Amino acid sequence: MIEFKKAGINHDDFILVEEEFIADLYVDREDYWGVIRAAEDLQKDIKAVTGKKPEIIKEEGSLKGNGIFVGTIGKSQLIDRLAREGKLELEEIKGKWESFSIQILPKPLPGIEKGLFIIGSDKRGTIFGIYELSRQIGVSPWYWWADVPVQKREAIYVKAGIYNQGEPAVKYRGIFLNDEAPSLVTWVENKYGSFNHHFYEKVFELLLRLKANFLWPAMWKPRVFNEEDPLNPVMADKYGIVMGTSHHEPMMRSWEEWGKIGQGEWNYRTNQANIYDFWYKGLERVKDFESIVTVGMRGDGDEAMAQDGEDSRRLLEKIIQDQREIINKVTGKDPAQVPQALALYKEVQTYYEAGLDIPEDITLILADDNFGNVRMLPPAEERDRPGGYGMYYHFDYVGGPRSYQWINTVPLQKIWDQMNLTYQHGVDRIWIVNVGDLKPMELPIDFFLAMAWDINRWGHDSIGEYHLQWAEEQFGSKYAREIAEILQRYTKYNGRRKPEIVEEDTFSLVNYREGERVLAEFEEIVGLAEKIYNSLEPEKKDAFFQLVLYPARASRNVMKMHLYAGKNHFYASQGRSSTNDYAELTEKTFKEEAADTDYYNKELAGGKWYGMMLQPHIGKANWRGPEKNTMPGVKEIEILPGSDMGVYLEGALEAIDPEERKGSLPVFSKYTGDEYYLEIFNKKADSFAYTIEVEEAWIKVSKAAGRVEKEERIMVSIDWDQVPLGEDIEGKLIISGTGKDYEVRIQVFNPASPDFAELEEMTFVESKGYISIEAEHYSRKVAVEGISWERLADYGRTLSSMLALPVGDKSFLPPETGPYLEYRLYFFTPGEVEITLYTAPTLNFDRRHGLRYAISLDGGEPVIADLFPVDYDADYSCPPWMQAVLENVHKSRTRHLVKEKGYHSLRIQMVDPGIVFQKIVIDTGGVKPSYLGPPESYFRRK
Numbered sequence: 001m002i003e004f005k006k007a008g009i010n011h012d013d014f015i016l017v018e019e020e021f022i023a024d025l026y027v028d029r030e031d032y033w034g035v036i037r038a039a040e041d042l043q044k045d046i047k048a049v050t051g052k053k054p055e056i057i058k059e060e061g062s063l064k065g066n067g068i069f070v071g072t073i074g075k076s077q078l079i080d081r082l083a084r085e086g087k088l089e090l091e092e093i094k095g096k097w098e099s100f101s102i103q104i105l106p107k108p109l110p111g112i113e114k115g116l117f118i119i120g121s122d123k124r125g126t127i128f129g130i131y132e133l134s135r136q137i138g139v140s141p142w143y144w145w146a147d148v149p150v151q152k153r154e155a156i157y158v159k160a161g162i163y164n165q166g167e168p169a170v171k172y173r174g175i176f177l178n179d180e181a182p183s184l185v186t187w188v189e190n191k192y193g194s195f196n197h198h199f200y201e202k203v204f205e206l207l208l209r210l211k212a213n214f215l216w217p218a219m220w221k222p223r224v225f226n227e228e229d230p231l232n233p234v235m236a237d238k239y240g241i242v243m244g245t246s247h248h249e250p251m252m253r254s255w256e257e258w259g260k261i262g263q264g265e266w267n268y269r270t271n272q273a274n275i276y277d278f279w280y281k282g283l284e285r286v287k288d289f290e291s292i293v294t295v296g297m298r299g300d301g302d303e304a305m306a307q308d309g310e311d312s313r314r315l316l317e318k319i320i321q322d323q324r325e326i327i328n329k330v331t332g333k334d335p336a337q338v339p340q341a342l343a344l345y346k347e348v349q350t351y352y353e354a355g356l357d358i359p360e361d362i363t364l365i366l367a368d369d370n371f372g373n374v375r376m377l378p379p380a381e382e383r384d385r386p387g388g389y390g391m392y393y394h395f396d397y398v399g400g401p402r403s404y405q406w407i408n409t410v411p412l413q414k415i416w417d418q419m420n421l422t423y424q425h426g427v428d429r430i431w432i433v434n435v436g437d438l439k440p441m442e443l444p445i446d447f448f449l450a451m452a453w454d455i456n457r458w459g460h461d462s463i464g465e466y467h468l469q470w471a472e473e474q475f476g477s478k479y480a481r482e483i484a485e486i487l488q489r490y491t492k493y494n495g496r497r498k499p500e501i502v503e504e505d506t507f508s509l510v511n512y513r514e515g516e517r518v519l520a521e522f523e524e525i526v527g528l529a530e531k532i533y534n535s536l537e538p539e540k541k542d543a544f545f546q547l548v549l550y551p552a553r554a555s556r557n558v559m560k561m562h563l564y565a566g567k568n569h570f571y572a573s574q575g576r577s578s579t580n581d582y583a584e585l586t587e588k589t590f591k592e593e594a595a596d597t598d599y600y601n602k603e604l605a606g607g608k609w610y611g612m613m614l615q616p617h618i619g620k621a622n623w624r625g626p627e628k629n630t631m632p633g634v635k636e637i638e639i640l641p642g643s644d645m646g647v648y649l650e651g652a653l654e655a656i657d658p659e660e661r662k663g664s665l666p667v668f669s670k671y672t673g674d675e676y677y678l679e680i681f682n683k684k685a686d687s688f689a690y691t692i693e694v695e696e697a698w699i700k701v702s703k704a705a706g707r708v709e710k711e712e713r714i715m716v717s718i719d720w721d722q723v724p725l726g727e728d729i730e731g732k733l734i735i736s737g738t739g740k741d742y743e744v745r746i747q748v749f750n751p752a753s754p755d756f757a758e759l760e761e762m763t764f765v766e767s768k769g770y771i772s773i774e775a776e777h778y779s780r781k782v783a784v785e786g787i788s789w790e791r792l793a794d795y796g797r798t799l800s801s802m803l804a805l806p807v808g809d810k811s812f813l814p815p816e817t818g819p820y821l822e823y824r825l826y827f828f829t830p831g832e833v834e835i836t837l838y839t840a841p842t843l844n845f846d847r848r849h850g851l852r853y854a855i856s857l858d859g860g861e862p863v864i865a866d867l868f869p870v871d872y873d874a875d876y877s878c879p880p881w882m883q884a885v886l887e888n889v890h891k892s893r894t895r896h897l898v899k900e901k902g903y904h905s906l907r908i909q910m911v912d913p914g915i916v917f918q919k920i921v922i923d924t925g926g927v928k929p930s931y932l933g934p935p936e937s938y939f940r941r942k
Contacts, residue, residue: 001102002136003157012160014104014116015066016137019155022052023066023116028076029058032123034240038130038208039070045139048150063109069117072126079119082108092164093121097171098213100129103162116158124213124240129165131209140473141209144202146442147542147605148474169423172292172390172430173452174207174214175445176246177438179398179405181220184437186611196229203438204239210449214292216246216432217254224254226285237289244291244432247343247365247392248298251279251323252286258300266300268319276322283330292339292430295323295362296348313351320358336361336386341430343367343392346875349376353847363429365390366422369843369874370397371885372410374418377845380809383426390430391422393448395441397434401882402501403625405436406617407551409494412447412463413795417803417840419448421914423455424807425845439612440551443487446470460792460805464488474547475540479532483548486525488794490552493522495888496797496932499558500617500625504566504632507559511651511928512935515563522556529553542605550600550613557593558618561586565632572635574646574655575683578710583634590618590631643688645708645737648679649744651928655681656742664745668718669767671749671938675717678744680735682708690737698722699731699746708737718748725752727828754826756940760903763824764939769926772934773823774799775917780822784812787819787910789917796918797889797932801840803917804910809846811912815854815862820909821917827898829924836923837865837892837908838933840916841884844868852911857896858904864911865892887931889918898924 003009006018016023027039039056047053057063060078071079073094082088087108093099099121108115118133120126135141137156140148177184192199195218207215215236217225225232225243236243249255262278264271283293297319320342324335331338336359343365344352353376358364366389368374378389395410397403419431431452435441447466451458458466467484475483496518497506508514529549536544568582600613619630648655649663656663665676680690691705692714702715716733723729729748734741749767762779764771776799781789787804795801804819812818827833835855844851850869854862867890874881884890898904908917921933928934 001159001161001163003159004153004155006155006157009157010160012104012106014114014158014160016068016116016156016158017046017050017052017153018157021065022046022050022054023068024055024057024063025068025070026057026060026063026078027070028078030077031070031072031075032126032240033238034123035070035072035075035120035126035130037239038127041205042068042070042130042134045134045137045150046156048139049137049153050156051152060109064111066114066116067112069108069115070126070130071118072120072123079117088117088119089162090119092166093119093125096121096125097167098122098124098128099164099166100125100132101162101164102129102133104158104160124208127208127240128211131211132165135209141206141446142442142474142543145206145439146474146546147608149539149543151476168211168453169455170428170431170452172214172242172432173212173449174216174242174432175212175438176216176432176434177203177218177436178216178246178434179220179396179436180218180223182614183612184218185220186614187609190610194228195223195225197231197235200232201235201239204236204241207241208239210446211453212449213240214242214244214430214432216244219246219249219255221256221259224256224260226252226254226282227257233286233289242290242292243286244341245294247294247345247367250294250297251282251326252291252293253279253282257282268297269315276326279323280326280330283326287330292341292363293327294343295320295340296342298345298348313354313356316348316351317357320362324359335359339363340387341365341390344376345392359387360385361387363387363390365392365430365432366427367392368394368418369881369885370394370399371841372414372418373841373843373874373885374422374845375843375874376847377422377425377427379846379848388429389427390432391419391427393419393431393433395433395444396436398624400623400876401886402498402621402623404498404500405625406500406615407494407555408441408444408491409498410444411488411491411495411795412444412466413792413801414495414840415444415448416451416458416460416463417792417795417916419451420455420460421807421845425809437612437615439609440546442547443470443491460790460803464793474543475536479536482528482532486529486548486552489521489525490555492794493518494555497887499555501886502559502562504562504569506931507563508928508930509563509566509570510653511930513650514930514932515566518932519560519563522552522559526553526556545600545604546609550596554593554596557589557596561589561593561618562632564589565634568634572637574648574681575637576646576681576711577639577683577685578681579635579637580639581710583636586634587631593618594629639685641686642684643686643738644683645688645690645740646681646683647735647742647744648681650676650678658740661740661742662745663742664747665716667747667749667768669749670720670751671765671767673720675715677713677715678735679711679713680708680737681711688738690735692733692735694731694733696731696746699733701733716746720750723748723750725750727751751828759826759940760824761940761942763826763903764937765826766828766922766924767937769829769924770934770937771825771922771924772937773920773939774936775802775821775919776800777823777936777939778802778821779824782820782822784817784819785810789819789821789910792916795916796840797838798919799936801916801918804913804915807913809913811849811852812910815864815909815911818854818909818911820907823906823908823920825904825906825922826902827904827924828901830898830900831924833896833898834923835894835896835906836921836933837917838919838921839867839890839892840918841888841890842867842914842916843874844870844872844912845914846912849912851915853915854909854911855894856907857898859907860896862907862909863894863896865894867892867915
C-alpha cells in the first residue's frame with residue numbers, strides 16, 4: 001500500500017508527502033472525540049517520519065490539492081454525502097463491527113485532485129484505519145512503550161486502490177495489567193504519581209495502535225481504576241476502550257474497594273444486602289460508559305468461595321440473578337442487551353461442569369491453567385449460545401506451583417497452538433491476556449492481539465515470518481533476520497523452564513553434556529545480540545536493549561549462574577582446586593545480571609523506565625517467588641600447597657576413585673561418531689605434568705602430555721578406519737601424573753551391519769541403549785479425513801513439534817483409524833523396551849475424555865495412552881499437572897516388546913485432537929537422567 005520512492009508511482013497513486021508538498025488532514029468536527037484525537041496522532045506520526053506536519057482542517061472549504069479525509073460513517077457529513085453520491089464504496093464495511101476502508105478517490109470535491117479516505121464503520125473502525133496508515137508509514141505501535149525510533153523518509157506515496165478491512169476475528173481483544181507490584185507500581189508512581197488518566201492514556205493509545213479494544217486495569221491493592229482518578233473511565237470511553245474488571249471483581253468494582261468501604265464480610269450468604277448495595281453503586285458510577293460487566297463472585301483476594309458443592313453452585317446462581325437485577329435497575333435495559341462476562345476460573349469451572357445455570361446471553365470466559373494451557377473448550381453442540389465464549393490467558397502469573405513475573409517466557413508457537421485451538425472451538429467473543437507489568441511482554445502481546453484481529457493471517461508455518469516482520473518493523477531490514485532469530489530462540493529457551501525456576505541441577509552436568517549444550521545455545525544468541533547492539537545506530541539502542549538484548553542476556557545470565565553454582569558444588573565434591581573459581585564465576589555472573597537490570601531501571605532511555613525491572617527473580621522460594629534476588633549458595637574449599645592429580649570421566653557421577661584408579665568412558669558408537677572427554681584436575685595449588693598412553697592405535701586423544709594448573713579437558717575419539725569390527729571392542733589408556741596411574745577402559749560399538757550405505761532411509765539406529773527421535777523426522781505420515789500431521793518449527797524444548805491440523809472435534813476410535821506418523825527403527829537389543837513420548841503440556845480441553853494417542857510396534861495391537869485423563873485437573877491436587885507445567889512437557893510412557901534384532905516400525909496415531917508431539921525416546925536399557933532427554937540418535941536422511 002505504501003511506497004517511499006517515486007520510481008514505480010503512477011498518475012493514479014496518492015502523494016502524501018513529496019518535496020515541499022504535504023497533504024492536509026480533514027476530519028469532521030462532529031466526529032467522535034477519539035477519532036479526532038487519533039487524527040492528531042497521525043499528524044504527529046507524519047511529522048515524525050518526514051519532518052513535515054500536515055494541517056488538520058475541519059471545514060471543507062479550506063481544502064486544496066491532495067487531502068487525507070478521515071471519518072466515521074454516520075458521524076462525518078462529507079463521508080456520508082460522498083457515499084450517497086456513489087463516489088465512495090462502503091458496502092463492504094457499512095454496519096460492520098470495527099471495520100474500515102482506505103481508498104483513493106480522484107477529484108472527490110471541487111479543487112481537490114485526489115483524496116485519501118480513511119473511513120470507519122464505527123468509532124474504533126475509523127481509529128484502527130488511522131493507526132493502520134501510521135503503522136504502514138513506519139511508526140511502530142511501540143514507539144513510546146519501547147522507544148522504537150521512526151525511520152525518516154523524504155516522501156510517502158499511497159498506491160491507488162481500495163483497501164477494506166472487515167470485522168475482526170475476535171470481538172473484544174485486550175490485556176489485563178496484573179501482579180503489578182513492585183515493577184509497574186514503582187514506575188507509574190515515579191512517573192505519574194498514581195495510576196491516573198495520564199498513565200492510562202498511554203495504555204489506551206497502545207491498545208488502539210495494536211487494534212485492541214478491551215482492558216482489565218491494574219487491580220492489586222490499593223488500585224481502584226474508577227476512583228484513583230475519576231477521569232480514568234471518562235478517558236477510556238473517549239478513547240474508545242471498553243473497560244471491564246478482572247475475573248474476580250464483579251460489577252465494575254475493584255478488589256480494593258470492598259476493603260475500603262465495604263461493610264461486613266465478603267460473603268453473600270451472610271451479607272447479601274451490603275454487597276448488593278456495593279455492586280449497585282459500582283455499576284451506577286460507570287453506567288454511561290462502554291463496558292463488559294463481570295458477573296459472578298469468588299472469595300476475597302481471588303480465592304475460592306467456601307466450597308460445599310451443590311450449595312455453592314446454587315448460591316452463585318442466586319448471585320448472578322441478583323447482579324442482572326442490578327443491571328436492569330441501573331441501566332434501564334434488559335440485561336441481555338448489556339455485555340456481561342462470567343469467568344470460569346478455577347473452582348467456577350467446577351461449578352459450571354456440575355451444571356451451573358447461566359443465562360445464555362452472558363459470555364463465558366474460559367481460562368488456561370495460568371501456564372498457557374487451555375483448560376476447557378466448548379463442544380460443537382454448545383457453541384451457538386448468544387453470549388458466546390471468551391478466553392482468559394496468561395503471560396504472567398502469581399500462584400502455584402511457582403510464580404513467574406519477570407521476563408517473557410512464552411514462545412509465539414505456544415500462543416499460536418493454544419489460541420488457534422481456542423478459536424477453532426468457537427471461542428471468539430473475548431480474548432484477554434494477563435500481561436503483568438506490560439513490559440517486557442511487548443512481543444507476545446503484539447502477536448496475541450494480531451491473532452485476535454486476523455486469525456487467518458498467521459498460520460503454523462508462518463510464525464518465523466512474524467518474528468521477521470516484527471523485527472524489521474522495530475529495527476529496519478539490515479539486521480532483521482538475525483534479530484528474528486534471537487527473539488525466536490530466547491523465548492524457546494525460556495520456554496523450556498522459566499528462568500525464575502531454573503536451579504543448579506535443572507540441566508544435567510553429567511549426562512549428554514546437557515548443561516554445556518543449553519548454555520552454548522544461549523551464548524550464541526547473546527553473542528549475536530551484543531554484536532548487533534554495538535553496530536546499531538545510537539537512536540536504536542534503547543529499543544534494542546529492551547526488546548532483544550536484555551531479555552536474551554539476562555535470561556542467559558540466570559541460567560549461566562545456576563550452572564556455575566552447580567559446577568561449583570560438583571567440583572567441591574571431587575576436591576578440585578577450580579571449585580573456588582566457579583564460586584567466583586557464579587558471583588560474577590550474578591553481578592552482571594544485576595548490572596543489566598540496574599541499567600534498565602535507572603539509565604535506559606535517560607531513566608524513563610525507572611523501576612520497571614524490579615521484580616525479584618533469583619533465589620530459592622516457595623510458590624510466590626523470591627522476595628529479593630539472592631545468589632545461589634556456593635562452596636569454597638581450602639587449597640593446600642603441592643599437587644595431587646584427579647581424573648573425571650564424562651558421564652560419571654563422581655571422579656575416579658583415587659584408590660582404585662580405574663574407570664570407563666561411555667560406549668563409543670560408529671553410528672554417532674562420538675568423542676568423549678576426560679578431565680585431569682588438580683586438588684592442590686602447584687601445577688604438575690601428566691602423560692597419556694593409549695594401548696591401541698585406534699584410540700585418539702587430543703593431547704598426549706601436558707601440564708595442569710587446575711584442570712584440563714582431553715577429548716578422546718576413535719579412528720573408525722582402524723578399529724576392528726564388533727559390538728564389544730575394548731581398549732584402554734593410561735593417565736600418569738603426581739606418581740599415580742589411572743586406567744581408563746574404552747568400549748566401542750562397531751557392528752559390521754547395518755552399514756551406513758545399506759541402511760534404509762529415515763531409519764533410526766539403536767546406540768548406547770536407546771533410540772531418540774525428534775518428532776518431525778518421521779519416515780511416513782498418513783492423513784485421514786483431511787487431518788494431517790504438520791510441523792510447527794521451533795515449538796517445544798528441543799527441535800520442533802508435530803500437530804494434527806486442522807484442529808477439529810473428532811476423536812478417532814478404534815485407534816487404528818486415526819491419522820498417523822510412522823518411524824523406522826533398527827534395534828540391536830531384543831526384549832522389552834520403554835517408549836517415552838514428549839508432548840506439549842496440553843490439557844484435556846474436551847472434558848468428556850482425556851487426551852489420548854495410540855502407539856504400536858510392528859503393526860501390533862495399538863496401546864492407548866492418556867496424557868491427561870479425565871479425572872485429572874489443573875490444580876495443586878494433581879502432581880502430574882504441576883510437573884508438566886514446571887517442565888513444560890508431558891512425558892507419557894508405554895512398554896513394548898522388540899522380538900528380534902533388526903528393522904522395526906513404530907506408529908503413533910491421533911486419537912483425540914490437540915496433541916502436540918515433540919520427541920520420542922525408546923529406552924533399551926541405557927537412557928540416563930536429563931532434563932531434555934538424550935540427543936537425537938543417528939538416522940539416515942533421505
